[in-house]
Amino acid sequence: DGGITQSPKYLFRKEGQNVTLSCEQNLNHDAMYWYRQDPGQGLRLIYYSQIVNDFQKGDIAEGYSVSREKKESFPLTVTSAQKNPTAFYLCASSPRGHPNYGYTFGSGTRLTVV
């Protein structure tokens, strides 16, 4: 079945540590997105990519980095510069490089700082 796979489901990070969240899709979608979800704050866009080897900052990109070396993969690194990284992270994809055809979301990664 086609879909988006996010891993791991749960991740714990120590202070000062970089961690990478994986997002893989087999939907042949061009665009991929990373969102952060905090209680009561909805979905905030971190980064997005419409084609391979290109990506743009979203609304809350500080402390995060991404790469898009393959169409299927869009990993997110949460760096030590992100002061409050505890949140639920969601990856999404859409066909044809823009969202009017709908997003497909992964099941999310819950990141906790310990």
Next chain:
Amino acid sequence: QQQVKQSPQSLIVQKGGISIINCAYENTAFDYFPWYQQFPGKGPALLIAIRPDVSEKKEGRFTISFNKSAKQFSLHIMDSQPGDSATYFCAASETSGSRLTFGEGTQLTVNP
């Protein structure tokens, strides 16, 4: 950033009742208005979507009403069931854009 304002933040409805969630937008270039449903610990899933050439779209118990002049759209859940308890997000985008703009979300609880 173009905003989409969603209300209420939370909603409690009795089983069999009608749940109504409202959204308002500013950008008149928006031409795609989806609703997403999210269960705890899961990613959102597309529920129903509408484009501005129609004023209403119905899929089963879920209906979107769209008022272009008021720049508002709403989700109606008829005969609400406990299994409908979830967080609902409205969103909007434009054909020339590159992203969906989401509302803040509504946590719906349907009591048995």
